[in-house]
Amino acid sequence: MDKNLKSTANKVFVLAAIIAVFSLHSPLQTSTAQEASQPDDLVKREGWQLVQENCTECHSTQIITQNSGTREVWKSRILWMQETQGLGELEATLEATILDYLAENYGQKTASRRPALPAHLLPANPNSTAN
Ligand code: HEC
Numbered sequence: 001m002d003k004n005l006k007s008t009a010n011k012v013f014v015l016a017a018i019i020a021v022f023s024l025h026s027p028l029q030t031s032t033a034q035e036a037s038q039p040d041d042l043v044k045r046e047g048w049q050l051v052q053e054n055c056t057e058c059h060s061t062q063i064i065t066q067n068s069g070t071r072e073v074w075k076s077r078i079l080w081m082q083e084t085q086g087l088g089e090l091e092a093t094l095e096a097t098i099l100d101y102l103a104e105n106y107g108q109k110t111a112s113r114r115p116a117l118p119a120h121l122l123p124a125n126p127n128s129t130a131n
Contacts, residue, residue: 040060040061040062040065041061041065042061042064042065042105043065043105043106045101045104046097046101047097047098047100047101048101048105050094050097050101051064051098051101051102054090054094054098055098058085058087064102064106065106067106068106068107068108068109069102069103069106069107069108070103070107070108071099071100071103073108074099074102074103074106075099078090078098078099
């Protein structure tokens, strides 16, 4: 084997090793980080099938699972879809069950951002002409 051919073979071997390491690594990562569930899976609690049946005709469940809010907020979203997006009337008990499910499983999140610092804790503005 001449020298060039040997170094090409080495490169191919290294590349194959890298690919092998990555392909071993990624399935491990997804199964631990996401506990084998998809981001668009609805929480399997009472009423989820009704949401699956009535709310996935026009968009995926992901648009639901990535949202949150109080019962009133969910109600206003349904109203908005009825008024502007062609969602039909939902029978009263059906709508109540869906709203209960959404409010319970995708309820209002508590704020995740810290409040702004009070003015006296802020450094002086170096660009201000008042200083
Ligand atoms: C007739 C079609 C249709 C049906 C059925 C439907 N939606 Fe929608 N929905 C839409 C459209 C269109 C949008 C806007 C999609 C976009 O912005 O990409 C939307 C948006 C949303 C949003 C995002 C609203 C926002 O503020 O961004 C949520 C949440 C949602 N739908 C939940 C639901 C739920 C819950 C149901 C079942 C009660 C449902 N949808 C059934 C058409 C529908």
